[in-house]
Amino acid sequence: xxxxxxxxxxxxxxxxxxxxxxxxxxxxxxxxxxxxxxxxxxxxxxxxxxxxxxxxxxxxxxxxxxxxxxxxxxxxxxxxxxxxxxxxxxxxxxxxxxxxxxxxxxxxxxxxxxxxxxxxxxxxxxxxxxxxxxxxxxxxxxxxxxxxxxxxxxxxxxxxxxxxxxxxxxxxxxxxxxxxxxxxxxxxxxxxxxxxxxxxxxxxxxxxxxxxxxxxxxxxxxxxxxxxxxxxxxxxxxxx
Amino acid sequence: xxxxxxxxxxxxxxxxxxxxxxxxxxxxxxxxxxxxxxxxxxxxxxxxxxxxxxxxxxxxxxxxxxxxxxxxxxxxxxxxxxxxxxxxxxxxxxxxxxxxxxxxxxxxxxxxxxxxxxxxxxxxxxxxxxxxxxxxxxxxxxxxxxxxxxxxxxxxxxxxxxxxxxxxxxxxxxxxxxxxxxxx
Amino acid sequence: xxxxxxxxxxxxxxxxxxxxxxxxxxxxxxxxxxxxxxxxxxxxxxxxxxxxxxxxxxxxxxxxxxxxxxxxxxxxxxxxxxxxxxxxxxxxxxxxxxxxxxxxxxxxxxxxxxxxxxxxxxxxxxxxxxxxxxxxxxxxxxxxxxxxxxxxxxxxxxxxxxxxxxxxxxxxxxxxxxxxxxxxxxxxxxxxxxxxxxxxxxxxxxxxxxxxxxxxxxxxxxxxxxxxxxxxxxxxxxxxxxxxxxxxxxxxxxxxxxxxxxxxxxxxxxxxxxxxxxxxxxxxxxxxxxxxxxxxxxxxxxxxxxxxxxxxxxxxxxxxxxxxxxxxxxxxxxxxxxxxxxxxxxxxxxxxxxxxxxxxxxxxxxxxxxxxxxxxxxxxxxxxxxxxxxxxxxxxxxxxxxxxxxxxxxxxxxxxxxxxxxxxxxxxxxxxxxxxxxxxxxxxxxxxxxxxxxxxxxxxxxxx
Numbered sequence: 001x002x003x004x005x006x007x008x009x010x011x012x013x014x015x016x017x018x019x020x021x022x023x024x025x026x027x028x029x030x031x032x033x034x035x036x037x038x039x040x041x042x043x044x045x046x047x048x049x050x051x052x053x054x055x056x057x058x059x060x061x062x063x064x065x066x067x068x069x070x071x072x073x074x075x076x077x078x079x080x081x082x083x084x085x086x087x088x089x090x091x092x093x094x095x096x097x098x099x100x101x102x103x104x105x106x107x108x109x110x111x112x113x114x115x116x117x118x119x120x121x122x123x124x125x126x127x128x129x130x131x132x133x134x135x136x137x138x139x140x141x142x143x144x145x146x147x148x149x150x151x152x153x154x155x156x157x158x159x160x161x162x163x164x165x166x167x168x169x170x171x172x173x174x175x176x177x178x179x180x181x182x183x184x185x186x187x188x189x190x191x192x193x194x195x196x197x198x199x200x201x202x203x204x205x206x207x208x209x210x211x212x213x214x215x216x217x218x219x220x221x222x223x224x225x226x227x228x229x230x231x232x233x234x235x236x237x238x239x240x
Numbered sequence: 241x242x243x244x245x246x247x248x249x250x251x252x253x254x255x256x257x258x259x260x261x262x263x264x265x266x267x268x269x270x271x272x273x274x275x276x277x278x279x280x281x282x283x284x285x286x287x288x289x290x291x292x293x294x295x296x297x298x299x300x301x302x303x304x305x306x307x308x309x310x311x312x313x314x315x316x317x318x319x320x321x322x323x324x325x326x327x328x329x330x331x332x333x334x335x336x337x338x339x340x341x342x343x344x345x346x347x348x349x350x351x352x353x354x355x356x357x358x359x360x361x362x363x364x365x366x367x368x369x370x371x372x373x374x375x376x377x378x379x380x381x382x383x384x385x386x387x388x389x390x391x392x393x394x395x396x397x398x399x400x401x402x403x404x405x406x407x408x409x410x411x412x413x414x415x416x417x418x419x420x421x422x423x424x
Numbered sequence: 425x426x427x428x429x430x431x432x433x434x435x436x437x438x439x440x441x442x443x444x445x446x447x448x449x450x451x452x453x454x455x456x457x458x459x460x461x462x463x464x465x466x467x468x469x470x471x472x473x474x475x476x477x478x479x480x481x482x483x484x485x486x487x488x489x490x491x492x493x494x495x496x497x498x499x500x501x502x503x504x505x506x507x508x509x510x511x512x513x514x515x516x517x518x519x520x521x522x523x524x525x526x527x528x529x530x531x532x533x534x535x536x537x538x539x540x541x542x543x544x545x546x547x548x549x550x551x552x553x554x555x556x557x558x559x560x561x562x563x564x565x566x567x568x569x570x571x572x573x574x575x576x577x578x579x580x581x582x583x584x585x586x587x588x589x590x591x592x593x594x595x596x597x598x599x600x601x602x603x604x605x606x607x608x609x610x611x612x613x614x615x616x617x618x619x620x621x622x623x624x625x626x627x628x629x630x631x632x633x634x635x636x637x638x639x640x641x642x643x644x645x646x647x648x649x650x651x652x653x654x655x656x657x658x659x660x661x662x663x664x665x666x667x668x669x670x671x672x673x674x675x676x677x678x679x680x681x682x683x684x685x686x687x688x689x690x691x692x693x694x695x696x697x698x699x700x701x702x703x704x705x706x707x708x709x710x711x712x713x714x715x716x717x718x719x720x721x722x723x724x725x726x727x728x729x730x731x732x733x734x735x736x737x738x739x740x741x742x743x744x745x746x747x748x749x750x751x752x753x754x755x756x757x758x759x760x761x762x763x764x765x766x767x768x769x770x771x772x773x774x775x776x777x778x779x780x781x782x783x784x785x786x787x788x789x790x791x792x793x794x795x796x797x798x799x800x801x802x803x804x805x806x807x808x809x810x811x812x813x814x815x816x817x818x819x820x821x822x823x824x825x826x827x828x829x830x831x832x833x834x835x836x837x838x839x840x841x842x843x844x845x846x847x848x849x850x851x852x853x854x855x856x857x858x859x860x861x862x863x864x865x866x867x868x869x870x871x872x873x874x875x876x877x878x879x880x881x882x883x884x885x886x887x888x
Binding site for chain 3: 010036037039059061063064092093094095097121122123125127128129130142143146148151153155174175176177178180183199200201203204208211212218219233235238239
């Protein structure tokens with residue numbers, strides 16, 4: 001889908017040196033990777049009497065690193081259009097992800113929708129992801145945008161800390177995310193400021209906690225059968 | 241023996257219980273309680289190929305007040321459980337519940353925060369039907385087995401005695417968690 | 425059981441803050457009873473002016489209503505029989521499938537996600553499998569998913585599209601009182617399910633499309649059955665057209681109802697037949713083809729009325745297109761006998777070799793004999809892959825597919841483990857249901873039902 005069509009974008013995207021941005025916004029150069037978690041041992045559950053020695057293994061969890069320009073194809077056109085608002089860009093397996101700070105989200109969404117060189121008409125939704133190991137930016141909201149005009153699909157990722165899970169709502173720009181944001185709130189506790197009615201959508205109204213966060217247990221019960229008891233999947237000895 | 245010999249031909253003697261049971265099972269109206277995948281198979285059972293009409297059951301009543309049987313077809317979520325109970329309470333006695341599919345019977349593969357681990361936590365269940373989802377033939381089989389049960393249900397004091405007996409049996413029964421032996 | 429509570433008792437469902445003016449802080453919760461009695465009762469309380477009977481009337485429809493397409497709860501504000509405001513209450517079928525998937529291996533994930541949108545199981549599996557395959561980097565190429573698996577996926581998905589559209593038309597017909605449409609819809613669906621059973625062994629919830637390919641090869645005689653099915657459907661599909669297309673009652677119920685134009689569709693993120701009924705030929709099978717859809721000859725069906733009738737016609741026409749694709753796929757499969765249906769990489773491919781035994785489908789005895797008797801390494805490998813599963817490199821992927829209801833995509837996140845770190849499904853039913861209010865406000869209650877049926881939400885997909 002490398003759409004090479006040249007479009008009239010903003011004539012010159014304002015070149016902004018990285019130093020002008022706040023330090024944490026400096027994109028990691030290619031090659032430098034950020035560890036956002038650790039994997040301990042061979043099995044997901046501890047305390048099972050594993051004496052093999054593999055229980056002591058510690059492996060970092062490393063996600064694809066930020067990419068530097070040129071991104072190639074239409075990726076550059078979109079990146080030009082969004083340039084001052086981007087925190088970093090990750091290209092992995094042919095999909096482009098723009099990391100954007102929460103404060104810039106609405107501006108970026110407006111640009112994505114209205115800029116004639118971008119024209120992302122459709123926001124496919126929000127998916128919350130909880131990375132407990134990504135200190136200071138534990139909760140991620142992942143948006144998928146689709147431009148039908150140019151047949152392009154991008155992903156926008158916004159990260160907020162667990163302690164202050166606030167990010168602006170995109171409801172005003174893309175009404176389609178209304179229920180998606182409510183679902184992300186329900187499941188992860190992400191608070192979308194400015195949403196007209198941010199209430200639980202899938203769980204009952206009085207439900208305590210946000211079930212799909214990593215620190216929320218699966219909530220299964222042990223299964224008993226004729227003297228045998230099998231713990232729920234999250235408490236079993238298992239690989240991870 | 242007296243009475244039988246004095247009867248004209250063509251008259252059959254039976255008990256009130258027998259007649260009531262026979263009529264109850266012969267016009268059994270299920271309430272539509274379709275929840276998930278099983279609901280589609282339940283609708284298929286009412287469709288042309290499997291044809292529940294053969295057993296006088298094609299009339300799925302939308303109103304619980306007109307129904308005798310609640311087929312809980314699918315997974316019952318924590319949010320749905322109070323609704324399910326309300327529907328059950330609105331049904332007129334006598335009423336029966338059929339837990340269709342493994343999710344309604346025991347929670348099945350969804351052993352998690354959202355699903356009630358067996359609809360018998362909420363309403364009394366008369367027949368459990370395994371399968372994910374059960375085939376329409378299996379549903380029909382379960383319904384026919386329930387028919388037999390309904391037909392044999394006693395009335396009045398006999399019914400009360402039966403309930404007491406079942407209750408005593410249940411209280412004396414060994415809980416599953418205390419059962420020992422092979423897992424079979 | 426009839427409760428007509430007024431000011432004197434506090435109503436738990438409506439706090440006093442909800443109504444503000446002096447005499448209107450009364451809420452009537454009614455379930456059952458004759459309307460005249462209720463209205464006359466109100467009159468008495470209000471010194472005969474009937475006042476509150478003309479106030480807001482909010483009716484809860486569902487979650488257990490036969491016409492709401494599953495456990496959907498509609499909250500309708502009515503004025504007479506006109507709906508002035510409409511909202512949905514969902515979540516009554518929330519199953520926590522996404523959370524459950526995080527505790528199972530990548531392959532087992534298909535078993536869970538197939539139960540989301542239970543009318544289009546293959547599409548759920550497909551988008552999940554595509555996401556995992558993209559993260560693994562085995563989407564295409566000589567080392568990727570084999571050609572035969574791709575063709576079989578297309579074949580199964582198109583069969584599934586037919587069965588799903590049939591249920592949509594059938595239940596939609598039932599909800600507006602056209603019971604014949606329902607019975608013939610389910611009659612034809614049985615034909616498709618018989619094919620599914622022949623190919624996958626199950627009528628529903630197949631877990632057949634796995635990361636790396638499909639679970640097993642086509643059984644003997646499947647292609648003849650499929651050809652027979654296509655021939656039969658070509659005779660049966662015109663029945664729907666004859667029954668509905670020009671039927672004045674059917675048209676009167678559907679035409680102009682649930683209107684949503686292109687701008688509305690894009691703003692609310694609607695895709696699928698609803699979007700195509702506005703005349704915009706957006707179909708992911710054409711715009712971002714997967715599984716080799718670019719090599720099949722078919723057309724994107726559109727209609728230009730933006731209403732429920734248009735959506736019905738789009739679905740009807742799409743079934744014809746699906747038949748075309750099925751024929752082409754069957755022709756290709758006929759030339760591919762004996763080719764592999766699972767990726768060659770033994771680190772990913774599910775190791776079992778299934779066969780029909782005396783007690784049903786299971787591991788073939790030959791395979792068990794080999795791994796148990798001849799090759800210790802094969803046994804270890806089998807054990808590791810089945811219990812532990814394969815690892816997927818860290819990253820995230822979103823590969824949407826065109827499901828019968830629109831864009832269905834799985835946002836799959838891996839942390840390099842043997843289990844999904846997060847799998848979120850962007851289900852078209854969930855998204856499209858948001859348009860219910862826009863489509864039905866200002867219309868009659870009966871039209872709300874038609875509008876919802878034309879969106880064709882499947883609550884298993886909405887609530888997941």
